[in-house]
Amino acid sequence: MSIWRSLRTLEELNGNRDGTLIENLGILFTEIGDDFVRGTMPVDTRTVQPYGLLHGGASVALAETLGSMGAAMCVDADEYQVVGQEINANHVRAARSGLVTGTARAVHLGGRTHVWSIEIVNDAQKLVCISRITMAVIKRGALTP
Numbered sequence: 001m002s003i004w005r006s007l008r009t010l011e012e013l014n015g016n017r018d019g020t021l022i023e024n025l026g027i028l029f030t031e032i033g034d035d036f037v038r039g040t041m042p043v044d045t046r047t048v049q050p051y052g053l054l055h056g057g058a059s060v061a062l063a064e065t066l067g068s069m070g071a072a073m074c075v076d077a078d079e080y081q082v083v084g085q086e087i088n089a090n091h092v093r094a095a096r097s098g099l100v101t102g103t104a105r106a107v108h109l110g111g112r113t114h115v116w117s118i119e120i121v122n123d124a125q126k127l128v129c130i131s132r133i134t135m136a137v138i139k140r141g142a143l144t145p
Helices: 010-015 056-072
Strands: 028-032 036-042 080-091 099-109 113-121 127-139
Touching: 010 028, 036 056, 056 080, 056 099, 056 113, 056 127, 099 127
Parallel strands: none
Antiparallel strands: 028 036, 036 099, 080 127, 099 113, 113 127
């Protein structure tokens, strides 16, 4: 059974990247299942730290991108929007090249908060990072500049 209320296509998700961090880091949405969203990010000069290892902040950016988009597709987009409230990450293995792939799955879908778990693996499907993000669900237009 699908969890989505405002499902978008991969083309829509990838079409809104221009001029964003998502585009700058090379993040691509690759799959949407009934209860997950998946995407990739290259391990290259945009995403590594000075020692040549995948930067932890880049992993967190991938995790937040996937968890946020998943949460956004689980609410009525005409009435609600989601914003990140808290994120954490455990970096368990280094990555030096290739692609990392993140998969975000909902742990809790409440009326006011969502919690998502994001696992990021390397090309060999070995865990690189596990992250958890809490999203606040707010009325559309509640944020003021």
